[in-house]
Every structure is written in structure tokens, then in C-alpha cells.
Amino acid sequence: MIKFKINDQQVQAQPGWTVLETARQHGINIPTLCYHEAVEPSGACRLCVVELREGDWSKVVISCMYPVAEGLNVYTDSQRVKNVRRWILEMLLAECPASKEIQALAAEYGVGSTRFAVHNPEEQCILCGLCSRVCAQVVGANAISTVGRGVHKQIGAPYMIPTDKCVACGCCVTVCPTGAMRSRFDAVRGVPKVVLAHGAR
Amino acid sequence: MDNGNGCKIGVFLCECGRRIAPLVDLKGLEQKLAQDPAVSYVATLPFACLTPGLSNLRQAVAANGLDRLLVAGCEARILLKKFEGELLSAGLDEGQVDMVNLRDHVAQVSDLSPEDKAAKGFKLIQAAVAGLAALTPTVREKVEFKGPVMVLGGGIATYSAAQELSRRGIESVLAVATDEWEDEIRMLHEHYPGERHYYDRLKEIMKEVDASPYIRRITVGELTGLTGRTGSYQATFSDPTGGPPRVHEVSAVIACLDGQMLNQGSNFGHDGRNVICHTEAEEMMWTLGVPEGKVLFWINDYEAGHPEYAYLSSRAAWSMARYMRSHSPRTQVTIFYNHNMSIPLSTGERAASRQLGITWVPYDGSLRPTVQTGYVTYCDPVSHLECEMPWDKLILSPRRSVGHEALKVAQVLGLEHVEGHFLEQHKQRVRPEMVGRAETILAGSARYPCDLHESLRQGRRAAAGVAEIAATAARGELYAPRMVCVVDASKCIGCGLCKEICDCGGIEPVEGPGGNIPRHVDPMVCTGGGTCAAACPYHALTQQNNTTAQREARVAALARGLAADEVLAFGCAWGGLAAADNAGVKGLKYDPRLYMLRVSCIGQLDPSVMARAFLEGAGGLLLIGCPPEDCHHSYGLDHTWSRVNLLKKLLALCGFDRRRIALAHADLNEPEEYIRTAEAFVSQVAALGPIERTPDNLEKLRGLYSTVNNARVRWVLGASLRRPWEDVYPGNQRNALIFDRDFMGVLSEEFIRARVANLLSSEHRPFQLSELAAALKEDEAPVMESLREMVGEGLIGRMHKDGVAHYVLRS
Amino acid sequence: MKPAIDIDLDEIMERYPGRPESLIFLMQDVQAAFSYISPEALTLVCDYTGVPMSQAYAVATFYQSFSLEPRGEHEIKVCLGTACHLKGSQRIVDELSRRLGVDAGQTTEDLKYTLETVNCLGACALAPVVVADEDYLANVTAKKLNKLLKELSQDIEERP
Known part of the structure; x- marks a missing residue:
């Protein structure tokens, strides 16, 4: 039994749990975007940050991967945490202006507009990587991955053409936190081939 | 607390943060479930799928001796695998854990009150519990690899395949036409012209193969037969010297076939x-x-x-x-x-x-x-x-073609081929870990045109795939997948219908009296589509751990609980269900009167399951599959069309509206369209009103249920099911109208016969013709016709009392 | 780059064990041998290491040093770092682009030249700097560009 505090409230956890899992088990809500229960956490969105305080000193860490430890002092909604989340959401608003889910989440934190330049007003993909993780870890098809890097990073199948490794299960569409995978789905799955060496296709 | 089967079912309700708990009255739901005699244990968890939740599940299973588990949470498509993996150590295998999508089929998709949503959730959970109770889990089947791997066909990829197998320590036997491997290079340009720069490396491969202790070469004639299953095949070759044919026992077969250059x-x-x-x-x-x-x-x-x-x-x-x-x-x-x-x-x-x-x-x-x-x-x-x-x-x-040498071998191997195409088969992979026979065993330019390097690579790749499975089998860790079909040999008459409509090629003939008859399913090849089991006239095929009986139990429990204007639906994991999941994920709201049950393919729905829905009180049944020609199990969709058609005819015979059952198509990426489908059907059925549960109607529905289970009806239906070589959806019946009329005739006859049999068996007394006709509300003439036939077939007996013929069921 | 042909892909594979850890080593060797990673080579690397194609493709597109398109026999890199930029390196890029008929980042149709821009070569005292294959050219002017292009094309014609 590992005992520590979240928001000044005593909580108990077992070794191997993360701070996020413990918080959720105790009904404490921490927002996430790139986290999904079916796959390993990746820590890409940083939205689940919590503040760890030790005396005068504090740091922010991501709760989805931070292992529980005896005596932690965790704050899930402090000023510092709220500030980090607001920055993230403001940047996401610029990155994915078309996503209703991001707009709603930003509104919850009082972020209505963004000071950053919008490069693609149609973009919805936040590059959380959930689609490719689900495809690899749950489905086992490994059809898609991130392609490129930096500002040119996007999600796609190898060579950005439909691949027959895709089994068209739609798990990527289901786990996508925004509507991004919906529009990309047809570029990945192409047309399912049902040819037993017979027929037109 | 337990149910008839003696199993102990645990139900866990998931709060899922803010996504289920405040929207559904989980406390009330838990109380109702606690009082349900079918449920042994019920609990609510904040998040069933996270580490704390999973350890709660394992503890509850251990403490209460649970052997079935239901999680009422979110998508089975995404999370069921995790639950199965985490609960295996607690003694629950695939099939013993199920999920109900409380979040995206109930909580998120309507504006009902939390109590009403809990009521809907309760009905869906009851149905899933009934399905789990009807499960008879099978023992895990271990697959053994007996004998070496055989590489046949004579293609040049034989050498790279053999080399790869040898390097991984797997024994192989090469079935080749000639002993002189140097000769093969001399004539190689007939299949792969312009590749001389690669010959040195090829010679190295051939030398390594020649020297390897793991490889044995045998000189054979033509391949004349291949029977058996993964792990144990019998390959029969003609003897080139003219002796009797020779049979080799091998564990796996890799066919290396080179195409022809014309x-x-x-x-x-x-x-x-x-x-x-x-x-x-x-x-x-x-x-x-x-x-x-x-x-x-x-x-x-x-x-x-x-x-x-x-x-x-x-x-x-x-x-x-x-x-x-x-x-x-x-x-x-x-x-x-x-x-x-x-x-x-x-x-x-x-x-x-x-x-x-x-x-x-x-x-x-x-x-x-x-x-x-x-x-x-x-x-x-x-x-x-x-x-x-x-x-x-x-x-x-x-000009590249498969060539008749390769074609002959392909035919024996059961690989279908069409003119102008090569042997490569593209099938939708429904289980990424699937051991598909064609994928593993075919290498060479007959598969698809390629150069020498690619041909050798294919051979290596095929060998690597087989070697991995062989190594797993050698460690004693190779188990067949759980939800595959199995044949009850005592019921199978060898008609071959299942093999004709099967899309995965997993049904194998075995030696039987009077020649080969299909009686065996290779569990390593079966994709679990289940249309075979749903078609068998004698119910000789069962889909293990995912049976028709389980589906009937689910449908019965749900149909009994539905309100008058609520409808039942089956959605397949690739089409209807996925679309419904995505509608919920997006928080789209729609008519909550549709209750969806999950299947992996609607093709596994036996007409018996559809009939049972109506028998138990459903007013409408919707089957939602993939878009046309996109069925992941190839023809499950088309077969369902035929079965729905059967039900429509029978509903009409009963005097009910044909529109109460319908087939629909949904693209998982178009949840809005799915909603349109669902709402259209719900309003269609609501306008018809429920089927009154009068004794007459119930008698007809029982007759309907018996008719769909009648062997003759299933025979005729089976004849109309789309075969893999038929291009046209829904079936390439040349005289569709004539078939339809004939089928209707068969149905009318069998319907009356079924009702007569039901009546006689329930009343246990002799009936006169006039009594029978009156009870069934039918004219005497067709009833007389049926009685005469049934007497002739020995199904009923005729005796005379006071000079009037009386009919009684024969024991 | 010295043109090489008849490179045995299988020989390259055999330099490393057939495990996922060998992915980048193999890709580097293939890149060095062929000046790019063809789809066939990438497929072979995936087969050999057991890495799924999507992951290998992600790695290949992540690193600048991997190219999925054939590169020219001569790679001309123009530095666009601060010092070089101030000394007019953009004009050098434009001029080369005009002369070769390709944009920066592209290769000519006949696979003779590839034009690239880079961020800083750390040779600021020599600005503007152009790197042709392995050779650093300092204080590049239009005349020097002419000389460079002439030398390169002669090299291509005369190679035995």
C-alpha cells in the first residue's frame, strides 16, 4: 500500500499504478487527450500535468506515466497546472482550429482564442498518436504510423498510399479524440479487397 | 446465486469518469442486477480498465469463484482484448469475458433520464448475461506439428525457403522433380530471364541447402493430393518410375510455384x-x-x-x-x-x-x-x-502467366484461380494473427509476377512464417484460436454445403466410407465467420465459444424485455457495430428504441436466431452489416440477405408484415448515416405496432421457428446462398423469380407441416383433419396434403376411430 | 558519390543480426550504398529485422539523412545559416535552382544533381558556403559557381 496525497486528500495505491490511475480510481478528474486505456501511455499531449510539491519547491509532471510513490503531494488543479493546460490548449487551438472537441476543452479552461498563427484552418489532427498505437497494440496490424517530423509530421500509411495491412476495423477512428481520423481513414484503408482470385476485384 | 448452467457470472458496471456515471443511474442498475438470479456478483468500479480496476476484477473473480465476467463499459472492439489478457491468469479464457457498451450505446446517445438509461442498460446486460450462461467453454486445443515441413512445387523459391528453415533449425523435405540442382539454374531463364547477375548468390544458397543436415531431398512425380490440417498433412505424389503413389506425412506445406513466360x-x-x-x-x-x-x-x-x-x-x-x-x-x-x-x-x-x-x-x-x-x-x-x-x-x-504446371499444383492445394489472374489471394484479414493458408505457403512468380530476388524473398518470408509457428508448436505453446468452427461427425452427412460457402478454406475433407467428405475444420485456418454453421441443414457445425445457442439465448432475453415499440438489432464488428460505436464516441444523439447486439459477422446469424427474436416478443429485427461487397468475411453479408429473405417470406405466411425484419448496410466512418438507418427502421416498425401475443400468433411463431430449423428448408436455402465464384450480389440465380416461387412453395408446405407437428406434440392426443385445420386456421386441402406426406414419411401415424382418420405423432 | 552498381542487398542484410535493433544500421548502410532507400530495400529490411513497415517508414521519414527518392551523383548543399544568409546565400540557391532546373530539396530528372539547403555548416568565416559532395567551397560567387558546375559535369562525362 503506497500512501500519498492528491489535492490534500489521502489516497492509497499499489506499486505499479500511475498517478492518473490513482486519481481516477478516487473519482478525481484529470483531463487527457493522448491517453487511452487500451494502449500504453505516451505522454504526447501533456494535458494531464499535475503539480508535485515538496516544501517550497514544485515541479509539473505528466500524471499518465508518473509512478506512485510514498509521500507524494499532488495537486491536479493548482494555478500552475491550470496555466500549463491553458498554454497547451491555446497552442492546440492554433494547430487544430477545426476541431470541436479542442474548442470545447479550451472553453472549459477559459481559452477562447489563440495568439498563435494558424497554418491550416481545416486541421483536426493533434498528433496524439492514439491511432497508430491502437493499430499496433490492440489490432496488431501496424498499418499506420507518424510520418515526417516537426511541423511536417502527419499520420499516414507507408508511402501515404492505402495499404492492405489495414484491416479496416475502424479502431483508429473510434479512439481518435478529434474528428481527424475520420477524414484520413479512406486514405489508409483504400478499398477492401475481397478477391479469392475470383471476380472483378 | 447461480443459473441453470451452474456457472457464476459477475457483472461490473463502469463509471468511466464523467462519461457514464452521471448520465446513467448506476446505483439503481446495480440494485436491480443484485436481485437477478442469473447474476452471481455485481459491483460498480470507477474505471474497470485501469490497473486498479483490473486488480479489483481479479480479486472479485478469485473471491467469488466467478467463471464468466461481463463489463458494462465501452467498446468491446477496443477493450475486450485487454480484459481477456488481464483475466487469463484468473482462469477466464476468450469467450468467458464479454462487454456491453453502456457508454456509447446508452449513456452518450440520447436525452433519456438516468433511470431510463439504466433500464435500457439493464436489458442489454441481461441479454449478455444470458449469452454467457449459455456458453460451454471448450478446452484449449493444442496443435502439434508432426513431421518436417514440405517444400513442393519446383519453383526456385524452394531453395531460399529451405535455407531459411534450415537456419532456424526446422527440418524440411524438398519435393523436387530432379536430383540435379545445378540443372535448375541452367533452365532458370525460362521463368526469370535477364537475371544472370543473381546466379552466383543463388548457387551459394543451393550449396548451403545441399550441405544442410536439416534438409532432405526427395524426387517425386506430380502432386496428386493434399489432405489433413495445419500440423499434420498427407501429401500424395505419383511415382516417377511408375510405382504406386507415395504419401508423405508432413507438418506444413510451402508451395513454391514459378509462373510461365510466354x-x-x-x-x-x-x-x-x-x-x-x-x-x-x-x-x-x-x-x-x-x-x-x-x-x-x-x-x-x-x-x-x-x-x-x-x-x-x-x-x-x-x-x-x-x-x-x-x-x-x-x-x-x-x-x-x-x-x-x-x-x-x-x-x-x-x-x-x-x-x-x-x-x-x-x-x-x-x-x-x-x-x-x-x-x-x-x-x-x-x-x-x-x-x-x-x-x-x-x-x-x-507475356506473364501462371502456367499450367503451377495451376495443376494450385488446384490440388485447393487454391482457386480465375483466368487472367495470378494465384495471390487478397482476403480481408479479420484476425491479424490469423494463420491464413494462402499467405503462408505460396511463394514464387506464379503468386504474382516478380523477379528472381523477390521470388526468393517470398520463399524466405513464407519459411520464416512457418518456422515461427513450428517453433511455437515444438515448445508445446501452439494453441488453436478459440472461436473457430468444429464439425460434429455424428451429424454431418458430408453434403459439402459448408465447404462451398466457406470463404477461408478451412473446411477439409477427411477419409470416410465411400470417399472423401468434408468433415473437419482446420482451426488454424478458420476465420470464425460462422456462415457455415448458420447454413448447415443438420446443425452439424458449431462455432465454438460463440454458438448459435448463445446468440439465441441473448436474443430471447432481450426480446422478452423489450417494450412494445423497441426493436432489436445485430451489428457486425466491422460495419453496424463499429458505426454505432463511432456515433456514440462522437456523442451523436438518436432514437434510443434500438437495442444492438454484437456479432463478429452478421453471416453467423442462423435464421433460427432471427426466428427466436420474433418468437420471444420482438416487433422488429434489424441486421446491420458492412457496405455491399465489403464484407470482411467475404460473403457473410450476401448470405444474410438470403436468410432475411427467408424470414420475410415466413413472416408473410404468418400474416405478419414483411418489413419487421430488414438488412441494412453501414460504413463505420459514416455514423450519421447509421443513425439515419436506425431511426428509419425504428419508425417503420413503430408504425406497424407490436405483434400481439395471442395464442394464434404464438402458435404461428413457433411454427416459423420450427420451419427455419427444418433440414429441407435449410437445404433449399443453402442452394441459393452466394458461392465465392458468383460475381453478383445478392446471388447469381439465373432464374431468380422461378427459384423464388419454388422456394415459396417449399416454405408453405413445410410451414404447415411444422405447425401440425408442433400441435400434435403439444396436445398428445389424436386429431382429426377438421380439428387440425380449424386449430391452424387453414383450409383443409393443404393440411390434408401435408398429413398424407407426413404419414408416408413415417413422421406421424394414422389410425381410424369411428371410421374417421385420426393423426398422432409417432414417438 | 561514386556510382555503384550490382550491390548485393542480401550481403548488406547479413552484416547485422536479424533483430529490430539493427533497423537503423541497415538503413544507413543501404542509404550509403544506393544513395537512397528504395521500397524494395525497405521491404527487405523490414522482413529481415521483423520491424513493421509502418514503423520503418516512420524512421525513414524522420531522419534527414535518409532519402526515399534517388539522390543525384553530386549533392550540392547551400548553407542558409545566419552569416551565409547575410552574405546572400539565397541568391546562390536561386541561381543554382535556375541552372539545374530543380528546386531546393529536389534531384534532377537524369539523377545527376541534387540541390539542398542546410541550416548552418559552422564555417561562418567562409560565408557564403557551398558544399559540393565532401568539398567545402568558401566565399562563393557567380564565377565560382560556374567553375563548380563545369567541373562537376566534366567529372560525370569523363568517369571511366
Whole structure:
């Protein structure tokens, strides 16, 4: 039994749990975007940050991967945490202006507009990587991955053409936190081939 | 607390943060479930799927001796695998854990009150619990690998496959036509012209194979038969010396088949002397030497109708061109290609090409070049001038085909082939870990045209795949998947219907009295589509851990609980269910009167399940599959069309509206369209009102249920199910209308017979004709007809009392 | 780059054990041998190491040093770092682009030249700097560009 505090409230956890899992088990809500229960956490969105305080000193860490430890002092909604989340959401608003889910989440934190330049007003993909993780870890098809890097990073199948490794299960569409995978789905799955060496296709 | 089966079912309600808990009255739901005698244990968890939740689940299973578990949370498509994996150590195997999508089929998709949503959730949970109670879990089947791996077919990939197997310590036996492996290289250009630069490496591979202690070569004649299943095959070959056929026991088979290279026809001017193809060119170079003068390689694959082979042809041409120029500087070599093709050379090769003086000349692909004596006319793609390319020897691309040698072997292996195509089969992979026979065992250019390097790579890849499975089997860790079909040999009469409609090729004939009859399913090949089991006239096939009985139990429990205007639906994991999941994920709201049950393919729905829904009180049944021609199990969708059609006819015979059952299509990426489908059906059925549960109606529904389980009806239905070779959806019946009329006739007869039998067996007393006709509310004539036939078949007995014929069921 | 042909892909594979850890080593060797990683080579690397194609493709597109398109025999890199930029390196890029007929980042159709821009070569005192294959050219002017292009094309024509 590992005992520590979240928001000044005593909580108990077992070794191997993360701070996020413990918080959720105790009904404490921490927002996430790139986290999904079916796959390993990746820590890409940083939205689940919590503040760890030790005396005068504090740091922010991501709760989805931070292992529980005896005596932690965790704050899930402090000023510092709220500030980090607001920055993230403001940047996401610029990155994915078309996503209703991001707009709603930003509104919850009082972020209505963004000071950053919008490069693609149609973009919805936040590059959380959930689609490719689900495809690899749950489905086992490994059809898609991130392609490129930096500002040119996007999600796609190898060579950005439909691949027959895709089994068209739609798990990527289901786990996508925004509507991004919906529009990309047809570029990945192409047309399912049902040819037993017979027929037109 | 337990239920009839003696199993202990635990139900766990998931709060899922803010996504289920405040929207559904989970406390009330938990209380109701606690009082349900079918449920042994119920609890609510904040998040069932996270580490804390999972350890709660494991503890509850251990503490309460639970052997079935239901999580009422979110998508089974995404999370069921995690639950199964985490609960295996607690003794629950695949099939013993199920999920109900409380979040995205109930909580998020309507504005009902939390109490009403809990009520909907309760009905869905009850149905899932009934399904779990009806489960008889099977013991995990261990698959053994008996004997070496056989590599047959004679293709060149045999050597790379054997090498790979040998390097992984797997024993193999090569079934080849000749003992002289050096000879194989001599004639290799007949299948792979222009590849001499690769021969040295090939010789190394062959030497390694020759020296390996893991590899045995046997000289055989033709392959005449292959029976058995993964891990234990019997391959029969004719004896080349004329003796009796020889049978070899092997664990797996890799077929290495090379395609045939034919020559182009006279439409390109082919004459075998000056206008030749690649194979002839290579023969000429090695027997007569490099010709002098102007050699023109024309990559004419576009004009021959196969632009996809231009790359291969140009690479072969390049190789031969290099040889010519380096050995005969007086020979001029030009490669003449369609401008739509990009030159297939790397940077270094381009430089080499320039140095060797090989010119690459593009022509405008929209104007077909014409072969004349000494010239080929063409249009320059840049200047648009029509020009002439001089030639002394014109070398055309080969015509690639499977070849009849490869075809013969393929036929014996049960690989279907259609004219003009190659042997590669593209099937939707429904289980990524699936051991598909065709994927593993086929290598070589008969599979699809490829060069020597690729052919060898395919061989290596096939061998690596087989080796991995063989190694797992050797460790005793190879188990067959759980939800595959199995044949009850005592019920199977060997009609072969299942094998004809099966899309995965997993149904194998075994030796039986009177010849081979299909009686066995290879569990490593079966994809679990289940249309075979749903079609079998004698219910001889069962889908293990996912049976028709379980589906009937689910449907019965749900139908009994539905309100008058609520409808039942089945959604497949690739189409309807996925679309419904995505509608919920997006928080789209729609009519909550639709209750969806999950299946992996709607093709596994036996008409019995559909009939049971109505029998138990459903007013409407909707089956939502994939879009047309997109069924992941190939023909499950089409077969469902036929079964729904059967139900419509029977509903009409009962006097009920045919629109109460319907088939629909949903694209998982169009949840809004799915909602339109769902709401259209719900309003359609609501307008019809419920089927009154009067004794008459119930009697007819029981008759309907018996009729769909009647062997003759299932026979005729089976004859109309779409076969894999039929192009047309929904079925290539040449005389659809005539079949329809005939089928209706059969149904009318069997319907009456079923009702007569039901009546006689429930009343346990002799009936007169007039009594029967009155009870069934039918005319005496058709009833008399049925009685006469049933007496003739010995199903009922006739006796006379007071001079009047009475009928009684025979025990 | 010295053009090479008849490179045995299988020989390259055999330099490293057939495990996922060998992915980048193999890709580097293939890149060095062919000046790019063709789809066939990438497929072979995936087969050999057991890495799924999507992951290998992600790695290949992540690193600048991997190219999925053939590169020219001569790679001309123009530095666009601060010092070089101030000394007019953009004009050098434009001029080369005009002369070669390709944009920065592209290769000529005949696979003779590749034009690239880079961020800083750390040779600021020599600005503007152009790197042709392995050779650093300092204080590049239009005249020097002419000389460079002439030398490069002669090299291509004359190579035995």
C-alpha cells in the first residue's frame, strides 16, 4: 500500500499504478487527450500535468506515466497546472482550429482564442498518436504510423498510399479524440479487397 | 446465486469518469442486477480498465469463484482484448469475458433520464448475461506439428525457403522433380530471364541447402493430393518410375510455384527470329552470342495491357543490355519505353548506363508504336514529331502467366484461380494473427509476377512464417484460436454445403466410407465467420465459444424485455457495430428504441436466431452489416440477405408484415448515416405496432421457428446462398423469380407441416383433419396434403376411430 | 558519390543480426550504398529485422539523412545559416535552382544533381558556403559557381 496525497486528500495505491490511475480510481478528474486505456501511455499531449510539491519547491509532471510513490503531494488543479493546460490548449487551438472537441476543452479552461498563427484552418489532427498505437497494440496490424517530423509530421500509411495491412476495423477512428481520423481513414484503408482470385476485384 | 448452467457470472458496471456515471443511474442498475438470479456478483468500479480496476476484477473473480465476467463499459472492439489478457491468469479464457457498451450505446446517445438509461442498460446486460450462461467453454486445443515441413512445387523459391528453415533449425523435405540442382539454374531463364547477375548468390544458397543436415531431398512425380490440417498433412505424389503413389506425412506445406513466360503474339510482330521475347533473347545470347547491329528492347507491357509489369520487364532488359554492351561494343543497344514509365535505375545505374552507351528512348504512350521492317515508328513525347527507331533485333517484353504446371499444383492445394489472374489471394484479414493458408505457403512468380530476388524473398518470408509457428508448436505453446468452427461427425452427412460457402478454406475433407467428405475444420485456418454453421441443414457445425445457442439465448432475453415499440438489432464488428460505436464516441444523439447486439459477422446469424427474436416478443429485427461487397468475411453479408429473405417470406405466411425484419448496410466512418438507418427502421416498425401475443400468433411463431430449423428448408436455402465464384450480389440465380416461387412453395408446405407437428406434440392426443385445420386456421386441402406426406414419411401415424382418420405423432 | 552498381542487398542484410535493433544500421548502410532507400530495400529490411513497415517508414521519414527518392551523383548543399544568409546565400540557391532546373530539396530528372539547403555548416568565416559532395567551397560567387558546375559535369562525362 503506497500512501500519498492528491489535492490534500489521502489516497492509497499499489506499486505499479500511475498517478492518473490513482486519481481516477478516487473519482478525481484529470483531463487527457493522448491517453487511452487500451494502449500504453505516451505522454504526447501533456494535458494531464499535475503539480508535485515538496516544501517550497514544485515541479509539473505528466500524471499518465508518473509512478506512485510514498509521500507524494499532488495537486491536479493548482494555478500552475491550470496555466500549463491553458498554454497547451491555446497552442492546440492554433494547430487544430477545426476541431470541436479542442474548442470545447479550451472553453472549459477559459481559452477562447489563440495568439498563435494558424497554418491550416481545416486541421483536426493533434498528433496524439492514439491511432497508430491502437493499430499496433490492440489490432496488431501496424498499418499506420507518424510520418515526417516537426511541423511536417502527419499520420499516414507507408508511402501515404492505402495499404492492405489495414484491416479496416475502424479502431483508429473510434479512439481518435478529434474528428481527424475520420477524414484520413479512406486514405489508409483504400478499398477492401475481397478477391479469392475470383471476380472483378 | 447461480443459473441453470451452474456457472457464476459477475457483472461490473463502469463509471468511466464523467462519461457514464452521471448520465446513467448506476446505483439503481446495480440494485436491480443484485436481485437477478442469473447474476452471481455485481459491483460498480470507477474505471474497470485501469490497473486498479483490473486488480479489483481479479480479486472479485478469485473471491467469488466467478467463471464468466461481463463489463458494462465501452467498446468491446477496443477493450475486450485487454480484459481477456488481464483475466487469463484468473482462469477466464476468450469467450468467458464479454462487454456491453453502456457508454456509447446508452449513456452518450440520447436525452433519456438516468433511470431510463439504466433500464435500457439493464436489458442489454441481461441479454449478455444470458449469452454467457449459455456458453460451454471448450478446452484449449493444442496443435502439434508432426513431421518436417514440405517444400513442393519446383519453383526456385524452394531453395531460399529451405535455407531459411534450415537456419532456424526446422527440418524440411524438398519435393523436387530432379536430383540435379545445378540443372535448375541452367533452365532458370525460362521463368526469370535477364537475371544472370543473381546466379552466383543463388548457387551459394543451393550449396548451403545441399550441405544442410536439416534438409532432405526427395524426387517425386506430380502432386496428386493434399489432405489433413495445419500440423499434420498427407501429401500424395505419383511415382516417377511408375510405382504406386507415395504419401508423405508432413507438418506444413510451402508451395513454391514459378509462373510461365510466354511470347508475345504476332500483333507485335513476334516471329521467333528477329522479333523475339526476353527468354528467347537470353537463350540466343548464351548459345549464339551477342548479336551485332542495332538491338532494340521494347518495353511494350503498356500496349500488351499490363503496365504494372513494365518495371520488371525493364529491369530484365537493363540486365541483358548491360551484358550485351560490355561483351560486344559493336552492338548498339537501345531501351524503348512508354513515357508514362519512369526509368527504373538508381543513380549509380544511370551513370553506368551512360558510360556503357545504352540509350533510353521514351515514346508518347498515347500513340502505339508500330513495328515495321527495320523500323519502329513512334511519336516523340517532347517534340511531338513522329519518328522511326531503327532495329536489327527487336526484343519484346514477355507475356506473364501462371502456367499450367503451377495451376495443376494450385488446384490440388485447393487454391482457386480465375483466368487472367495470378494465384495471390487478397482476403480481408479479420484476425491479424490469423494463420491464413494462402499467405503462408505460396511463394514464387506464379503468386504474382516478380523477379528472381523477390521470388526468393517470398520463399524466405513464407519459411520464416512457418518456422515461427513450428517453433511455437515444438515448445508445446501452439494453441488453436478459440472461436473457430468444429464439425460434429455424428451429424454431418458430408453434403459439402459448408465447404462451398466457406470463404477461408478451412473446411477439409477427411477419409470416410465411400470417399472423401468434408468433415473437419482446420482451426488454424478458420476465420470464425460462422456462415457455415448458420447454413448447415443438420446443425452439424458449431462455432465454438460463440454458438448459435448463445446468440439465441441473448436474443430471447432481450426480446422478452423489450417494450412494445423497441426493436432489436445485430451489428457486425466491422460495419453496424463499429458505426454505432463511432456515433456514440462522437456523442451523436438518436432514437434510443434500438437495442444492438454484437456479432463478429452478421453471416453467423442462423435464421433460427432471427426466428427466436420474433418468437420471444420482438416487433422488429434489424441486421446491420458492412457496405455491399465489403464484407470482411467475404460473403457473410450476401448470405444474410438470403436468410432475411427467408424470414420475410415466413413472416408473410404468418400474416405478419414483411418489413419487421430488414438488412441494412453501414460504413463505420459514416455514423450519421447509421443513425439515419436506425431511426428509419425504428419508425417503420413503430408504425406497424407490436405483434400481439395471442395464442394464434404464438402458435404461428413457433411454427416459423420450427420451419427455419427444418433440414429441407435449410437445404433449399443453402442452394441459393452466394458461392465465392458468383460475381453478383445478392446471388447469381439465373432464374431468380422461378427459384423464388419454388422456394415459396417449399416454405408453405413445410410451414404447415411444422405447425401440425408442433400441435400434435403439444396436445398428445389424436386429431382429426377438421380439428387440425380449424386449430391452424387453414383450409383443409393443404393440411390434408401435408398429413398424407407426413404419414408416408413415417413422421406421424394414422389410425381410424369411428371410421374417421385420426393423426398422432409417432414417438 | 561514386556510382555503384550490382550491390548485393542480401550481403548488406547479413552484416547485422536479424533483430529490430539493427533497423537503423541497415538503413544507413543501404542509404550509403544506393544513395537512397528504395521500397524494395525497405521491404527487405523490414522482413529481415521483423520491424513493421509502418514503423520503418516512420524512421525513414524522420531522419534527414535518409532519402526515399534517388539522390543525384553530386549533392550540392547551400548553407542558409545566419552569416551565409547575410552574405546572400539565397541568391546562390536561386541561381543554382535556375541552372539545374530543380528546386531546393529536389534531384534532377537524369539523377545527376541534387540541390539542398542546410541550416548552418559552422564555417561562418567562409560565408557564403557551398558544399559540393565532401568539398567545402568558401566565399562563393557567380564565377565560382560556374567553375563548380563545369567541373562537376566534366567529372560525370569523363568517369571511366
